[in-house]
Amino acid sequence: MLRSLEIRDMLIIDRLSLDFRPGLNVLTGETGAGKSILLDSLGFVLGWRGRAELVRQGAAQGEVTASFDLPADHPARAVLTEYEIGADDDELLLRRVNSRDGRKTAWVNGTRVTGEVLRALSDTLLELHGQHDDRGLLDVRGHRSLLDDFAGSDLTTVSQAWSRLSLARRTQKLAEAKRDEAKKEEDFLRHAVAEFDALEPEAGEEAELDARRRLMQGAEKIRADVAKALNAIGPQGAEGQMLDATRWLEDATDDAAETLTPAIDALNRAMVELGEAQAGVESCLDALAFNPSDLEDAEERLFAIRAMARKHGVQPDDLPTFAADLRERLDLLDASEGSLPKLKAAAEAAQAAYDAAAADLSAKRTKAAKALDAAMAGELAPLKMDRATFTTNVTPATAGPEGADEVAFEVSTNPGAPSGPLNKIASGGELSRFLLALKVCLTGGERALTLIFDEIDRGVGGATADAVGRRLKALADGGQVLVVTHSPQVAALGAHHWRVEKRVEKDITTSTVTPVAETERLDEIARMLAGDTITDAARGAAQALLDAAA
Structure with a gap:
């Protein structure tokens, strides 16, 4: 879980200190207020590749510090052990500095590290999802591993069989080459x-x-x-x-x-x-x-x-x-004339062992694909997409250490319409809901990761937006979800609320993030409903949303 985030002199952020909590955390604000800058800064301390110019104008350097909970069984500890980084307590502290000349320096628990280490830790700490999530759920190259995670598949048997087969093939080929x-x-x-x-x-x-x-x-x-x-x-x-x-x-x-x-x-x-x-x-x-x-x-x-x-x-x-x-x-x-038959027999035996292991894995994947499709059907209905279909296609592929299957997620938004890739078939609002449903199904009981959804509710409203918010709230139960949203229905369901604002003082633009107290949430949600002029009707609608969320 992300405990805190401190930002100094990054883009239009001067000084900012945020303490996050478990559950559903919502960040709201006008377009251009700086919500994306907040995510850029978080990505910077996690080693993600993003904007080249991050240092605030007039500052010598920008700095971001992030603190995460680190339970004894957290997967990040394996990364710390691999890179010989100390972890004596239950906190993981990341700090990264960007100088004006572009040089970047990072520390983990006080130990200086490279961006590679930050990215390795990032994979165990946080996931960011949005409509343009081409590095995550929309990347078809990762669908096979996502299905394996959903199925709880252990690839060790197939991987070891592939290693033995590769060795047997190399040995036979080398002996034949020497013989020839x-x-x-x-x-x-x-x-x-x-x-x-x-x-x-x-x-x-x-x-x-x-x-x-x-x-x-x-x-x-x-x-x-x-x-x-x-x-x-x-x-x-x-x-x-x-x-x-x-x-x-x-x-x-x-x-x-x-x-x-x-x-x-x-x-x-x-x-x-x-x-x-x-x-x-x-x-x-x-x-x-x-x-x-x-x-x-x-x-x-x-x-x-x-x-x-x-x-x-x-x-x-x-x-x-x-x-x-x-x-x-x-x-x-x-x-060689006498050994080649033995080597050929060994390669054939290794091939048979691999084929058996790969076939067993294919069967598990096919079964898991059906289970995932059923789970997705159950998730799409509450998101007002009961007429849409989600299909996990498992097809033969070139054999390798991860088996001989190719996996691709395809969707159809209307009955009778052809299926296709997620990002090719679904509209903006539909894509948001597909991604949310998929993440809910794939996450299951896993709560080690902090999940961030960047305007994943864009393009939906009314009852659909409420359904999206409720799925986000369910996903945050027992874990932590951060949502950047323009939807009042989603904001009303948040356990913790922050407002992002942009101010201009003496021709200097700064972005601030302030917690929204319970007494202030009514007006903030009313603003999201009505705009700059908050009417009594907007307050009434906001109160209704808050009452429904309670």
């Missing part, structure tokens, strides 16, 4: 993988083969030099000479033992070192020994590896990784 792409290169893949399986290249193998090839190519010259070295240090060379020298020295030790012993020991140590050198040279010779066919084999494999690398545009060391990728693609191709 792989099939384009199937011959290449099988041939290439067969080549790699035959060659089996290894990382680092190319460098190893190149080194072996170079070694074998120079082995003959190297081996000849190494053999000469082995011969030079062998029995025919240094080893033999050192053995002769050792023997000769040992034969001479009888006469010079003390002098030759160190030399003999040194020769023995040298013989040990020479033996190690000889063993190393012999090992080298063994390593240099190869079969001429080994060189041919090494060169053949080296050239094969390099050719394979050039063919596929990769480095030789990357051939194993490249081969693994080709095998994976071939495996995927082979596996």
Whole structure:
């Protein structure tokens, strides 16, 4: 419920503070007095898109503050939680400032917010309806959700089934696309993988083969030099000479033992070192020994590896990784042929589940449509439209997360006349009554929203206007309804009454809103009946309206 509204320096409003109450609140006044400005200001603090220039002439900025009741179970609390805005008590305070240069700044419970947050809260707080209500009941794009709300339909089952179906379709489509792409290169893949399986290249193998090839190519010259070295240090060379020298020295030790012993020991140590050198040279010779066919084999494999690398545009060391990728693609191709039937079956099962859920929802919508049509018939009769018909059409539509139905409200104002959209068939007064009846039916027991009707009684009078007023009063029972009206019949039924006036002082125009006390209501309703000159007859008629409303 809207508790209060404070407006500062907005258009022709200087200072204005209003305290609203539960029940039916009526705002009356001459045309042009500023009632629309009051609604523009309320829309501004709720983040609605409206007039660009709102700041009163001569003011630096305009400001609007609105206070709403916030019970513990109010849906606005979910929005506050989502945007991490505190809500410690039972009041929701919105404040928005518009500077002269057009900048807008807003706060919710003292936390600075964007217009998006205000609009999210607005959807849970207030609804505005009028003859040009193209953003609400007249917008056919919203009729399906309105019918679902009326039916109390839970779209979770259909939404989840649609999500599973969409996932199954995407998975199947992706697998088929991969399969088709792989099939384009199937011959290449099988041939290439067969080549790699035959060659089996290894990382680092190319460098190893190149080194072996170079070694074998120079082995003959190297081996000849190494053999000469082995011969030079062998029995025919240094080893033999050192053995002769050792023997000769040992034969001479009888006469010079003390002098030759160190030399003999040194020769023995040298013989040990020479033996190690000889063993190393012999090992080298063994390593240099190869079969001429080994060189041919090494060169053949080296050239094969390099050719394979050039063919596929990769480095030789990357051939194993490249081969693994080709095998994976071939495996995927082979596996996809086996998995596609399963994916197709899964998609068909998901489709069947969705179709069942959507059909169940369609049945509920069709049943609810009949109930809504019956409820509307019951509401239209008291509004002096007992010959009019209201039809909720549920027709097949493109499937989606909200089912496979399209919903449209159509009306006919006279028997035998064709049905059509609300805003195409009904006249101004008829449209007002259709909208009021529809809102009464759709609202049901919901009382969280404050409902505002902007001259919804335009174009009707007499008994019809009284009927409209009484439906508004019934709609306000247990909740809050604000009505901007020119109808004295509607004004007389209000629980709380405000008068909007425009004044010009020193060439400055201002709009004010003042509560109409019970003692003043007679004259205000008489003014609405008679105009500027209030006659006794007008007062009598006004009193009759008030007595009938009591």
